[in-house]
Amino acid sequence: MTLQNLDTPARRARGLPAPPLRAFLSRYSLVIAFLVLWQASGKLGWISPAVLPPLDAILGALWTGIASGALVDDIAISLQRAGLAFGAAVGLGIPLGLLMGQLRPVERALDPILQLFRQTSALALYPVFILLLGLGETSKIFVIFWATLFPTLLATVGGVKQVDRKLIEMAESYGAGRVQVFRRVVLPASVPAIFVGLRLSATTALLLLIAAEMIGANKGIGFQVMNAQYNFQIPLMFAAILLMAALGLAANAVLVLLQRRLCRWSLD
Amino acid sequence: MTLDTLGDATARGAVSLRHLTKSFTLNGQPLPVLRNLSLDIRGGESLAIVGPSGCGKTTLLRLLAGLESADGGQVLIDGAPVTGVGTERAVIYQEPRLLPWLTVLENVAFGLEVRGLPRGAARDRARRHVRLVGLSDFETAYPRQLSGGMAQRVGIARALAVQPEILLLDEPLGALDAMTKLTMQEELARIWHEEKVTMILVTHDLEEAIFLADRVLVLSADGTPPAVIPVDLPRPRDRNTGDFVRMRRMLMGRFGLH
Numbered sequence: 001m002t003l004q005n006l007d008t009p010a011r012r013a014r015g016l017p018a019p020p021l022r023a024f025l026s027r028y029s030l031v032i033a034f035l036v037l038w039q040a041s042g043k044l045g046w047i048s049p050a051v052l053p054p055l056d057a058i059l060g061a062l063w064t065g066i067a068s069g070a071l072v073d074d075i076a077i078s079l080q081r082a083g084l085a086f087g088a089a090v091g092l093g094i095p096l097g098l099l100m101g102q103l104r105p106v107e108r109a110l111d112p113i114l115q116l117f118r119q120t121s122a123l124a125l126y127p128v129f130i131l132l133l134g135l136g137e138t139s140k141i142f143v144i145f146w147a148t149l150f151p152t153l154l155a156t157v158g159g160v161k162q163v164d165r166k167l168i169e170m171a172e173s174y175g176a177g178r179v180q181v182f183r184r185v186v187l188p189a190s191v192p193a194i195f196v197g198l199r200l201s202a203t204t205a206l207l208l209l210i211a212a213e214m215i216g217a218n219k220g221i222g223f224q225v226m227n228a229q230y231n232f233q234i235p236l237m238f239a240a241i242l243l244m245a246a247l248g249l250a251a252n253a254v255l256v257l258l259q260r261r262l263c264r265w266s267l268d
Numbered sequence: 269m270t271l272d273t274l275g276d277a278t279a280r281g282a283v284s285l286r287h288l289t290k291s292f293t294l295n296g297q298p299l300p301v302l303r304n305l306s307l308d309i310r311g312g313e314s315l316a317i318v319g320p321s322g323c324g325k326t327t328l329l330r331l332l333a334g335l336e337s338a339d340g341g342q343v344l345i346d347g348a349p350v351t352g353v354g355t356e357r358a359v360i361y362q363e364p365r366l367l368p369w370l371t372v373l374e375n376v377a378f379g380l381e382v383r384g385l386p387r388g389a390a391r392d393r394a395r396r397h398v399r400l401v402g403l404s405d406f407e408t409a410y411p412r413q414l415s416g417g418m419a420q421r422v423g424i425a426r427a428l429a430v431q432p433e434i435l436l437l438d439e440p441l442g443a444l445d446a447m448t449k450l451t452m453q454e455e456l457a458r459i460w461h462e463e464k465v466t467m468i469l470v471t472h473d474l475e476e477a478i479f480l481a482d483r484v485l486v487l488s489a490d491g492t493p494p495a496v497i498p499v500d501l502p503r504p505r506d507r508n509t510g511d512f513v514r515m516r517r518m519l520m521g522r523f524g525l526h
């Protein structure tokens with residue numbers, strides 16, 4: 001037991017949250033330390049600022065990029081690519097997953113081919129997609145869609161299949177038919193598992209976005225990372241990387257918020 | 269014993285088992301579970317089913333519920349053969365089987381909504397049954413916020429809310445602590461008395477069987493024919509009277525217990 005939580009039981013008993021400042025510090029102190037170390041190492045000359053620019057230079061580059069509108073275009077096109085791919089993956093993955101989880105024959109027929117596709121790296125297939133779909137937007141969105149589909153699809157199938165048989169039988173004993181069992185038991189019971197898949201898919205979409213934009217793009221955050229490095233605009237490169245991290249965090253935060261609203265029953 | 273405590277032959281919810289036979293397949297071998305079981309249960313009667321583990325108590329209850337079909341023979345309810353689940357029956361299981369994403373009130377309304385009652389009407393009726401099991405203060409609680417006994421009461425309220433003629437209970441109090449169990453037995457006795465339902469109760473607890481039942485059906489695992497033992501004790505029953513203790517001793521003796 002640390003000194004810090006010696007006085008917390010009483011607070012917890014009264015249902016009070018920890019004071020905001022302390023809660024913030026206990027959660028983010030390592031992040032803050034990391035950022036301070038980063039800033040200091042550049043300023044104190046531990047690492048050459050040409051390789052690792054101090055934070056203020058990076059934030060400066062970020063600000064200039066956004067204020068001048070140059071980075072705004074990149075953000076917009078990247079969001080569009082990742083968003084379209086993610087939307088398509090979710091739009092196909094959830095219904096298909098529900099179907100596969102419910103109907104054994106559908107799952108048996110589709111499972112081998114999906115396993116084969118899943119085990120093949122999407123990046124390895126990117127050249128194939130380029131050959132088939134050209135070097136434009138379609139192949140980029142498709143490769144992101146491809147990699148993003150599987151986490152949501154497989155999590156949905158898993159969620160449906162692990163629904164408690166006893167709950168289904170309970171519903172049937174009250175006379176629920178297939179549709180009612182699905183709507184009132186299977187679907188709500190699968191929601192937490194589906195969200196696990198959605199969060200994985202969102203992460204995957206951003207990972208693939210960068211990779212796709214590094215090959216044969218002339219716009220986008222991923223392109224900026226490569227381009228800035230090529231032109232020795234190292235602060236700008238880090239600014240683009242920072243932007244990516246922020247996008248990932250924001251996407252995750254939105255999904256967590258949505259999950260809290262939809263699955264209040266499963267959370268504390 | 270008055271006629272009233274036994275229910276009467278004309279009341280709804282009468283159940284007849286006619287030459288009921290059921291076996292499963294285990295490792296390719298047929299496993300007979302019920303062999304030619306016949307029994308008449310009066311409407312409004314309370315019947316307890318006891319017997320060693322694996323003798324087919326749950327199987328019998330599932331046949332009655334219409335969740336399983338017999339290999340031979342029939343179950344008749346008020347003269348009509350059972351072919352599946354029916355609105356005049358409701359099942360209460362050992363685990364409460366509540367839907368974790370619904371509140372207490374919504375869980376109790378579940379059976380009514382599944383059966384087509386509009387949401388508002390279902391909730392109104394559910395509210396009465398939540399009160400009946402003493403959980404009015406917990407209407408908006410989720411199942412994870414309830415104790416085991418409270419959750420089981422929600423399951424009972426859900427079954428009662430559909431106003432069944434026949435309540436089928438599979439060791440409903442088996443998972444509860446001794447104190448809660450005694451309270452819930454009183455509760456079941458009161459509900460049975462007030463709602464005038466036929467109650468068919470599988471239990472491992474011989475004292476519970478004697479406390480609640482008009483008759484006890486004793487099943488065996490080794491093919492010995494089943495026995496039906498009437499419980500001729502006045503209600504409300506008192507576990508400490510000489511007759512009750514004698515009855516318990518007799519029933520335990522059947523299982524070689526003391």
Ligand SMILES: Nc1ncnc2c1ncn2[C@@H]1O[C@H](COP(=O)(O)OP(=O)(O)OP(=O)(O)O)[C@@H](O)[C@H]1O
Binds near residue numbers: 320323
């Ligand atoms: N779906 C099934 N498939 C195969 N065998 C089954 C099935 N259901 C039950 N059995 C077998 O039938 C027998 C009776 O099972 P049942 O569940 O009715 O026993 P029980 O009397 O309720 O036991 P317990 O007191 O332990 O609950 C057991 O030997 C069991 O293995």
Ligand SMILES: [Mg+2]
Binds near residue numbers: 327438
């Ligand atoms: Mg059983």
